[in-house]
Amino acid sequence: MGYEKAVLIPEDGKKEIKVQFNPAEYNLSRSTTYAEKKVLGLDDPFTQYIAGEAETLKITLMFDTYMPPGEKNAEESGSDVRLQTEKIAKLMELDPKKHRPPKVTFRYGSLIFSGVITELNQTFTMFLANGMPVRAKLEVTFRSMGKENTHVPLESPDRTKCRTLYEGQSLWGLAYEEYGDPEKWKEIARENHITNPLQVKPGQVLRLPAL
Structure with a gap:
């Protein structure tokens, strides 16, 4: 089996980005x-x-463009390593058509991970005499998006609406799904005149107040 470089593949059809050095490890x-x-x-x-x-x-x-002095060059040289790291940094920029950064698939061996880059830390560790960086370390965090719009509510939370409780659902679970805050269960209880949140039942229809 030949040596295979890890790659980052943007969803928008742009050219895939091959890493210079495969990661020594990764964390899921x-x-x-x-x-x-x-x-x-x-x-x-x-x-x-x-x-x-x-x-x-x-x-x-890791990215490294440094060239030590040798037969072909009397002095140390190298290209600006930011030309390489910027390709990955641009994957965090907003796509005006999708109103979000593009999804990126990271592929390395048997690992195929699709999501968005949520954090990128660039550390430049080596420079030429003129101050140009020639070596860099990038710490990249991806977050899986799953299915698009999975967590986008079909109705706006600023309007009163109704929901039917399903088996095992609690008021605070419902509050988290609708408002993103489990503490808002009190508002739901108040709207529906519920005094004991543990006595709600599956199939019960509840009004969700506008907040």
Whole structure:
């Protein structure tokens, strides 16, 4: 099997970007969100699953254009390494047609990760005598987007609407889905004259107030 370089592939059809050096390691992480609520009469708080978080990928990439003195060049030389790192930095710029940065697929061996770049730290570690950077380290964080519009509400939260509770759904879970804040369950309870949030039932229709 031949040596294969890792690549970044923009979704907009632009040319893929091959890394200069494959990463020595990468980190994949994922988490979930839980809400903890104290309930009168219970010794322990009630823990409610809210939602899963998007998976993230973190990698470190190295770029080096430095050329030491040799037979062909009496002095050290090299091109501006920012010409290489800027290709990746541009993947964070807003796409005016999509109103968001482009999705990027990072492919390295069996790893294929699609998402957006949410963080990019550039550290320049070597310079020529004139101050031009010739060596850089990039710490890149990708965040999976999953399916587009999965978490975009079909109705605006600034208008009163109705929702039907499904099996296992709580008021604070509903509040998180609709308002992005589990603490807003109190507003839903007040709107529907609910005194005990643990007594709601599947199939119950609730009014969601405009906030």
